[in-house]
Amino acid sequence: MKIFLLYILVILAILLAVYLYRVLRGPTIFDRVLGLNGISTKAIILLIVIGVYFDRVDMFIDISTGYALLNLVGALAVAKYLEQKGAP
């Protein structure tokens, strides 16, 4: 079971790297914002899998919920900024 979860963690890290490529190379700012959103959804899943891996899901659920809320706040702040200033 541990080996299986470790494989899942590695595959999720590879997926994070794919999103990271879009954030780093993204020609426009919207690509970067979408990549950041994808990264945070993967990070939430990754946290829960880490929690299952360590048998402490109850604590990791809390941070993953905090991640999800913060992701929303950050995306709202970026959207507000782009609305006011226009895309560079």
Place this chain on the structure above:
Amino acid sequence: MIFSYEIPLILLTLATAAGAIWVKDLISSVLLLGTYSFFLSLVWAWLGAVDVAFVEAVVGAGLATVLFLLTLFKTDPKDTRLRRPPPSLATLIVFPLLGVLLLYAASDLPEFGDPNSPASVHISPTYLERSYQDTHTPNVVTSVLMDYRSLDTMVETVVIFASGIACALLLRRKEK
């Protein structure tokens, strides 16, 4: 364990940190710094420091991004244009030397999770044994922060409150 999962996480963290100084405009830099905090928080979570991970996510990814964006609201486009002169010779010499020095010092650190390291033999066993009887809190970190070091935490809160008030005073809108 032969394969250690820290390595891909560290690689992702390094890639974001390098990207944050590589991109052309400041808003992308801010977004990349948020991503960097996400990855750093994953590293903390993997090492088992759930509370540190939570603080890193809240402060690094959430609050710092919003504060940087608030600062960018107040700046002109001509201030946010990035000029990047090539690094000087002293930078190219001193910073690799500093890195080598830090790596040399890090080889003296005790192993992760070593029960005989100085940090785990001095007072940590006392906390682990007595914190539940003393404070009736299941989380040891919370009991240390909120009970044994409650005065310290209170003054820290005062400092953060004062800096929050200072930020609010500096960032308020001018009344016509």
